[in-house]
Amino acid sequence: MSIKIAxxxxxxxxxxxxxxxxxxxxxxVGNWPGVTVAKKEGKLKGRPDVVIQDLxxxxxxxxxxxxxxxxxxYLVREKPDAVINIVDATNIERNLYLTTQIxxxxxxxxxxxxxxxxxxxxxxxxxxxxxxxxxGCRVMETSALRGMGSQEAAAAASELAGSGESVHIxxxxxxxxxxxxxxxxxxxxxRVEARYLRWYxxxxxxxxxxxxxxxxxxxxxxxxxxxxxxxxxxxxDDDSESIIISQRYDYVGKLVAQCVIRNIKAGxxxxxxxxxxxxxxxxxxxxxxxxxxxxxxxxxxxxGSLVTEFTNETLFGDWIYTPLSAWxxxxxxxxxxxxxFLEGVVGGVGAVLGFVPQMxxxxxxxxxxxxxxxxxxxxxxxxxxxxxxxxxxxxxIPMLIGxxxxxxGIMATRTIENDRDRRMTIMTxxxxxxxxxxxxxxxxxxxxxxxxxxxxxxxxxxxxSAVVVSGxxxxxxxxxxxxxxxxxxxxxxxxxxxxSNIAHTTGERAWSFVKRAGTVxxxxxxxxxxxxxxxxxxxxxxxxxxxxxxxxxxLGGWVAPFFVPLGFGNWQAAVATFTGLIAKxxxxxxxxxxxxxxxxxxxxxxxxxxxxxxxxxxxxxxxLIFNLLCAPCxxxxxxxxxxxxxxxxxxxxxxxxxxxxxxxxxxxxxFGLILQGNGLTFWSGMAFLVLALLLFLLFRPKPRVHGxxxxxxxxxxxxxxxPVGCKGCPANPENRKQIGRNRx
Amino acid sequence: xxxxxxxxxxxxxxxxxxxxxxxxxxxIMDMGVTKGVEVFVQKVAPLGDPIEVTxxxxxxxxxxxDAALIEVTQERSL
Numbered sequence: 001m002s003i004k005i006a007x008x009x010x011x012x013x014x015x016x017x018x019x020x021x022x023x024x025x026x027x028x029v030g031n032w033p034g035v036t037v038a039k040k041e042g043k044l045k046g047r048p049d050v051v052i053q054d055l056x057x058x059x060x061x062x063x064x065x066x067x068x069x070x071x072x073x074y075l076v077r078e079k080p081d082a083v084i085n086i087v088d089a090t091n092i093e094r095n096l097y098l099t100t101q102i103x104x105x106x107x108x109x110x111x112x113x114x115x116x117x118x119x120x121x122x123x124x125x126x127x128x129x130x131x132x133x134x135x136g137c138r139v140m141e142t143s144a145l146r147g148m149g150s151q152e153a154a155a156a157a158s159e160l161a162g163s164g165e166s167v168h169i170x171x172x173x174x175x176x177x178x179x180x181x182x183x184x185x186x187x188x189x190x191r192v193e194a195r196y197l198r199w200y201x202x203x204x205x206x207x208x209x210x211x212x213x214x215x216x217x218x219x220x221x222x223x224x225x226x227x228x229x230x231x232x233x234x235x236x237d238d239d240s241e242s243i244i245i246s247q248r249y250d251y252v253g254k255l256v257a258q259c260v261i262r263n264i265k266a267g268x269x270x271x272x273x274x275x276x277x278x279x280x281x282x283x284x285x286x287x288x289x290x291x292x293x294x295x296x297x298x299x300x301x302x303x304g305s306l307v308t309e310f311t312n313e314t315l316f317g318d319w320i321y322t323p324l325s326a327w328x329x330x331x332x333x334x335x336x337x338x339x340x341f342l343e344g345v346v347g348g349v350g351a352v353l354g355f356v357p358q359m360x361x362x363x364x365x366x367x368x369x370x371x372x373x374x375x376x377x378x379x380x381x382x383x384x385x386x387x388x389x390x391x392x393x394x395x396x397i398p399m400l401i402g403x404x405x406x407x408x409g410i411m412a413t414r415t416i417e418n419d420r421d422r423r424m425t426i427m428t429x430x431x432x433x434x435x436x437x438x439x440x441x442x443x444x445x446x447x448x449x450x451x452x453x454x455x456x457x458x459x460x461x462x463x464x465s466a467v468v469v470s471g472x473x474x475x476x477x478x479x480x481x482x483x484x485x486x487x488x489x490x491x492x493x494x495x496x497x498x499x500s501n502i503a504h505t506t507g508e509r510a511w512s513f514v515k516r517a518g519t520v521x522x523x524x525x526x527x528x529x530x531x532x533x534x535x536x537x538x539x540x541x542x543x544x545x546x547x548x549x550x551x552x553x554x555l556g557g558w559v560a561p562f563f564v565p566l567g568f569g570n571w572q573a574a575v576a577t578f579t580g581l582i583a584k585x586x587x588x589x590x591x592x593x594x595x596x597x598x599x600x601x602x603x604x605x606x607x608x609x610x611x612x613x614x615x616x617x618x619x620x621x622x623x624l625i626f627n628l629l630c631a632p633c634x635x636x637x638x639x640x641x642x643x644x645x646x647x648x649x650x651x652x653x654x655x656x657x658x659x660x661x662x663x664x665x666x667x668x669x670x671f672g673l674i675l676q677g678n679g680l681t682f683w684s685g686m687a688f689l690v691l692a693l694l695l696f697l698l699f700r701p702k703p704r705v706h707g708x709x710x711x712x713x714x715x716x717x718x719x720x721x722x723p724v725g726c727k728g729c730p731a732n733p734e735n736r737k738q739i740g741r742n743r744x
Numbered sequence: 745x746x747x748x749x750x751x752x753x754x755x756x757x758x759x760x761x762x763x764x765x766x767x768x769x770x771x772i773m774d775m776g777v778t779k780g781v782e783v784f785v786q787k788v789a790p791l792g793d794p795i796e797v798t799x800x801x802x803x804x805x806x807x808x809x810d811a812a813l814i815e816v817t818q819e820r821s822l
Contacts (some may be wrong), residue, residue: 060774064767093800095777238779242762245773250782253800275803284790380805384791387807488771488810491796491803 003050003161004078005154006501008071008102009086010095011057011417012373012492019054019085019124019146020504022154029508031645032056035066035419038182043577045151052082057417059094061101063210066419074195075105081161082108084153086144089113089126090493092260096252099135104202106195109137116141123263127398132260136168145498163708167233172251177243179207180232184225191215193619205229206241214384217354218506253476271373271493278374279491291401292372298405299362307357316350325386335543349522349722359408359603360510362401366412367505372498375415376489383487383698389741390475391428392421392487399425399467402432403460409434409644424474426643427653430632431466436584442603443588447611448620460629466629466646466660476479481703485570520638528582548594550580565661566626567669567681578628583633618676622669629661662689746818748797748811751785758771758782759818764813776800 006341007022007666009015020027025041032039037056044050068459077085085102087095092113101107103307111131113119119126138156142149173181184201203211218227229240236243246489277283319526321342328338369375379393380617385397394416404411409429416422433441438456474480531552535544544550556575563569574593579590585602592600595610596601604611615623631637631654641650660696670687749818751757759781762769769786776799786796786803 060770062770062774064770065812090801092802094802097774097776241770242773242778244747245770246780247777249776249778249800279789279796281790376805380789380796381791383790383805384793384805487805487807488775489805490775491805579764579791586787 001156004053004080005044005050005082005161005202006053006055006074006083007086008055008075008098009057009114010088010091010098010490012490013057013086013088013091013095014738015086015145017498017501018112018114018142018153019052020052021049021144021150023050029512032066032070034646035070036422036643036645037067037070037419038414039725040145043601044154044158046675048613050153050154053078057099059475060098061105061129063208067417069210072105074101074198075107080107081651082110082157084110084112086112086142087116089116089119089141090122091127093249093252093256096135096255099254100170100172101250103135103167104169105199106197108167110156110160110161110352111135111139112142112149113139114142115150115495117143117146122265122269125261127259131255134255135170143497151619167195170251170635173244173247177234178237180228183228187225188215188217189740205232206244217329252355257603269493271495273493274342274494275377275494279377279380284377288378288381291369292397295362295365295369296400297403299358299365299401301716307361308354311357312350313356314353316346320350321346333703339543340526340529343533344526347524347525349518349525356510356514357403359411359513360506361500362404362408363411363506363509364502365417366397367509368497368500370415370505372700373492374492376491379489380488380491382630386471387487389471390480391425391471392416393416395421396427397431399432402429402434404435406430406432406632407513407639410639411513413643414509419645420480423644423649424471427474427656427687428467428470428639430636430640430657431470431577431629432463433628434584436633439585439588439602439604440580443591443608443611444615444620444624446603446605447608448615448617451665459624459691462625462628462664466664467486469694469698470656470660473694476697476700476702478720479486479702489529513639515738519551520641522606522635524634526581529551530581532581546548553594555607563626565669565686566622566665568615568623568626570614572614573623578678579632580627581631583635585629587627595640618669622665622672625668626661626665630658632657663694666690745776746816748783748814748816749804749808750817751816751818753785753787753795756782756784756819759814759816761788761815762781762813764810768810769813772806772810772814775804776793776802777804782816782819783816 007015007019011509019042020045024045026045027040027042030041031037036154039674040054044052051335055071055075056066058065061068061072063072071332074080083102087099089095099109099111108659113126113128113131116126120202128139128141138160140149140153140156142153143152147732179726181198181201184204188200188204189197200211200215204215204217207229212222232243233240235515236465238246280289311736324346324609325342327336328341357674373392374517375397381393382396390623395413397415397448398409398412401412402408406429408427413422413429415427428568437459441456441459445451445453449455467649533543533548534541534551535549536542536551536554537549552575556571556578559578560569560571560574563574572591575594576587579586588602588604589600591607591611592604595607597606600606611620632640637650637654640653641647644650644653666683667687667690670681670684678684746757748757748775759779760774761779762777764772767796777791781799784798786798787807788795794804794805796803797811798804
């Protein structure tokens with residue numbers, strides 16, 4: 001029998017560091033079902049029979065955030081054998097608030113007083129014995145950062161798991177609350193498992209909607225309990241949820257006053273001093289710009305691009321492509337086989353893998369910023385700008401990185417804890433023109449606009465506008481209108497980065513990218529290669545020399561009519577758009593091939609005159625806009641799929657982006673035609689409709705929607721006014737009936 | 745009625761009452777802002793919002809519109 005130990009604690013309590021310390025490389029990383037919250041599991045070093053489960057960092061066990069629901073469901077339903085509750089000893093009061101809730105669940109708990117080295121350095125003293133006596137569980141000193149005490153805590157937890165010791169519950173609440181809870185316990189004891197009785201009773205007292213729904217108490221009983229709760233509320237002059245929270249904090253506050261002696265230093269801690277500069281009203285923005293510039297410059301411009309050039313030219317070119325093609329020629333491989341390997345596999349996957357070094361560099365720096373605690377300052381500094389269009393201050397970094405490549409940009413959304421903000425950032429990041437879209441811009445700027453730099457500037461303007469407009473539209477749609485994340489965020493103290501931690505995070509992110517290149521991207525590249533290299537000649541499927549007669553060109557011919565209203569209904573443009581799915585810069589080389597040039601420069605100088613014949617300035621700009629905003633490349637789509645952890649959300653993102661691109665290009669082309677003095681047509685009417693729809697979506701009032709984790713114990717006046725009444729919301733009369741109904 | 749929003753930088757206040765409801769109110773309380781606790785306004789973000797306060801020995805950032813839900817009385821600054 002294996003032992004299951006869960007790690008629970010506040011965000012920034014050093015939980016991840018301890019998890020890495022305990023499990024080493026023996027980790028399995030996935031997602032909790034249905035949300036973008038990472039799930040990590042691993043085996044304890046040297047103890048293959050002990051499984052360590054890392055739970056999301058949380059502040060409380062309410063039912064308002066997915067992280068909290070995941071944690072409490074895990075603790076109650078998966079029944080871990082023991083819990084290590086990691087408590088940041090430098091911030092003991094708020095951390096012990098969660099501890100009182102975890103203990104109540106009735107699982108054996110070991111408290112790891114983490115960051116104890118910092119406490120000692122500050123000269124503070126914590127009375128362990130006092131904490132142990134009061135909380136009824138073992139308290140151990142650890143410093144995961146210094147690799148101190150974690151193994152001992154894990155050993156103690158596995159020992160405790162087998163001991164079957166009964167759990168002591170500390171006296172957190174006062175007489176009248178205890179009285180009401182005892183009453184509830186008595187009434188529901190035959191409905192819940194004995195060890196969780198107190199947990200359920202407190203949640204019923206708090207009127208936790210998720211628990212009430214789960215219990216399905218009979219109506220009479222529900223009303224009877226409600227009387228007790230209301231009596232207690234009258235006595236305390238507060239609502240039951242607030243009573244519980246206040247009393248917990250009062251209890252913890254007293255406990256801390258008894259057990260912790262603080263050595264108050266004049267001038268604040270080192271972290272305060274750093275923050276006085278980094279979030280200074282005047283200096284914060286310039287320093288932020290410098291830090292972001294360094295991150296971008298080092299990863300995208302210098303070190304990153306040097307190594308990327310090496311991987312693309314030398315590693316995949318000279319070391320893989322050339323010997324492979326020579327070998328294929330020597331063994332006299334058929335053109336199908338050599339084409340498949342050289343163009344399909346190496347060409348497609350190589351293009352993507354070439355980005356790995358650059359990305360590793362970028363992830364390295366992001367992990368560093370995250371690890372030292374600067375990331376939450378980024379959110380603090382940028383919040384005001386981004387929340388206007390429904391994003392978080394932390395969305396800035398994905399967007400900035402997205403201007404290099406959307407793939408690491410979307411992966412950088414991992415620093416956004418909130419599920420809703422994260423999904424929205426993922427949906428909009430790929431609108432920012434990435435490096436690979438720049439050749440398309442250069443091609444059209446050169447061919448149609450006399451090489452004007454304004455075209456590139458306008459590309460960024462279009463991208464940023466698309467993000468802003470999408471933010472404003474999306475925040476009013478159903479999936480996003482509900483779970484509005486309160487921006488009440490801890491600014492954790494800065495601390496020295498831990499190298500192994502950073503290496504771990506960086507490696508994990510880079511590896512998950514490489515894995516994708518080997519699967520989804522490989523498959524889609526091969527399919528597209530097939531469509532590009534085969535065609536029907538005289539009724540037979542065979543390899544064709546170039547795209548002009550390929551299956552893809554026939555496909556382009558079918559699709560082209562859809563692009564007529566946008567002004568570029570020729571099949572070449574359609575085919576180029578398709579090949580852009582492998583990598584956006586392919587659009588340029590495809591035009592080259594289609595216009596009969598084997599190879600063109602990055603900005604396609606050779607085909608400028610041919611393009612100028614096929615496009616007008618207006619249709620070229622419309623094509624440009626469509627290609628900047630439409631479905632991103634396969635690598636990005638695969639990344640969205642991985643990060644969203646949902647096929648539906650991925651499809652929704654691609655459909656939204658392509659629809660948005662179509663609408664934008666349609667408006668540009670049709671309104672452009674009108675400005676040029678053309679008369680109104682059916683399609684200009686459609687463009688006006690699109691504009692009207694856009695304005696409606698932008699300015700309609702926000703629908704009143706409750707999210708899944710929205711009001712649970714709505715106050716009376718709220719119950720009376722809310723017309724929506726979501727599932728589980730007490731404001732919905734249907735639900736009140738259901739809560740009262742007997743269990744089946 | 746004075747709220748946390750009205751407290752100036754480097755001034756102290758004591759929480760009297762929490763307004764608002766649902767997730768927001770619960771979250772504010774879960775972070776340790778409960779009746780009777782003392783908060784100290786550290787600074788305002790460079791763009792004017794949010795603010796940073798010290799509560800229960802740690803730093804918390806909160807938007808001004810949310811701070812307006814926290815009714816306080818001004819404490820004498822040190």
